[in-house]
Amino acid sequence: MKYIYVAIGSISLVLGVIGIFLPILPTTPFLLLSAALFFRGSPRLYTWLLAHKYLGPYIRSFREDRAIPLRAKIISVSLLWITAIHCVLFLFPYWWLKGIMAVVTIGVTIYILSFKTRSPR
Known part of the structure; x- marks a missing residue:
């Protein structure tokens, strides 16, 4: 099951990154989904995502105060x-x-x- 979480989380991460450049595709929901799936599938990837210089602030900001x-x-x-x-x-x-x-x-x-x-x- 962990491999499935990581695979779907990776796809969601790619969609989130694409969403940074394509305005129709939302960034934050895909990054939040990636974080949730990485949390279940790979603590190492979850930690990496939250600590990422560019992607981490999207997730932390939204999770902390929905802003x-x-x-x-x-x-x-x-x-x-x-x-x-x-x-x-x-x-x-x-x-x-x-x-x-x-x-x-x-x-x-x-x-x-x-x-x-x-x-x-």
Whole structure:
């Protein structure tokens, strides 16, 4: 069972890292899932993930006070909207596809902004 936890945790970690660069894919939920699975499957990987210079703060911040840093909010919402506008204007030929993209973009924006903003420590 530990191998399954580590395998799924690794896939979740890859998706979380991809989510840093792709605004439609959420980062924090995948990293939280990775942490939970690594906790059950490999204490060494769990410790590594929490101590990671870039990924660890996402997890620790969210677990401690369910807050997202202001910089992360600004970057994620900005990239989300830039990507969505590009897709709607240049890639999607059908109005219904443009509508779905708009609804998803608005929903993800509301979701991101619904979390508290973490104050600098």
